[in-house]
Amino acid sequence: MDFTPTEEQSAVRELAGQIFGDLSTHERLAAAGTGTDAELWKALCGAGLVAAVEEVGLLGLVLALEEQGRTTAQVPFAASCVYGVLALTAHGTAEQRERLLPALREGGAVATGAFPASGGRVRATAEGEVTGVVPLVPWLRDATHVLVPDEERRLWLVRVADAEAEAVETTAPWSAGRLTLDGTRAERVGGAEAYEDVLATARTAFAGLQAGVCAGSLARAVQHTTTREQFGRPLSTNQGVLLRAADAYMDTEAIRVTSYEAAWRRDEGLPYGTHALTAAWWASEAGTRVVHAGQHLHGGLGADLEHPVHRHFLWGRQLDAHLGCGGELLAELGELIAAEKLAEKAEGRPPAERADRGEGVGA
Known part of the structure; x- marks a missing residue:
């Protein structure tokens, strides 16, 4: 497997990072309250980022969603791309695609x-x-x-x-x-296969969003602990702080790499249901740990509801709820793996042969 982005995917990530960085500021987020930033959504669609998902695939979307997560930008980017653009591109009829996709690409429909x-x-x-x-x-x-x-x-x-x-x-x-x-x-x-595919796509995309949320939370914690001093030295020099940040970094990387793998497999036309579940489990379990760590490493400031890091905490917990309880995801993953093992045994086909053929469990 090769997670190296194509030129088009890298361009989408860079453009998304620029737009989110410029427009999704703390001041604009505070002004938006619980609503969507309509100007930001218009800018994303106008730049062609929603339409580009059809070309750059799920991995390209995951890369862009990481940038959204870093800034906790309040736009329905993941939802409209997963449940609209990608779902219709993969499973819609020619008539549905012709009728519905243009408005979804331009942002007139969500x-x-x-x-x-x-x-x-x-x-x-x-x-x-x-x-x-x-x-x-x-x-x-x-x-x-x-x-x-x-x-x-x-x-x-x-x-x-x-x-x-x-x-x-x-x-x-x-x-x-x-x-x-x-x-x-x-x-x-779509037909009978559409549900499993859209579900796995959603799990992968929102796991990628969680990777960005966690990366943003950790970046804020690093900035705070390296500039805030206690007893004449930065907080980051304390062993406990270093270890907590290191654990959060490893958790964030685990979410990122598992979401990349699931997205890459979908784009390559390989089964990816178990991989999407794995990414969702990491996003749910590890994501919660990371946003808690980011808040705790800010000390008393982390309890301030208006501090930017608190927004990452809220997003991390909401993504945990949206993806589902980690224990339930793990149980579903275990059932899928067990079903595959039984199928292999019934067919008399060894696991090595299955791997050689690029087969797996999933949508």
């Missing part, structure tokens, strides 16, 4: 999704009428379309204007909402 850990139960009829309640959908207040899985793991695209959306406040300011469907008309997206 998509979101009612999973991976949104909860709720949704039923769908054969005629395409969906009913149910999803308690929390990220970025729903900004969305024009929401991708909803039903009990049979079929995907349905719903126009938010045809449903009932109620504002819900979350740990992080994600413009979330409660979605109520009552015989709402919807259109089917």
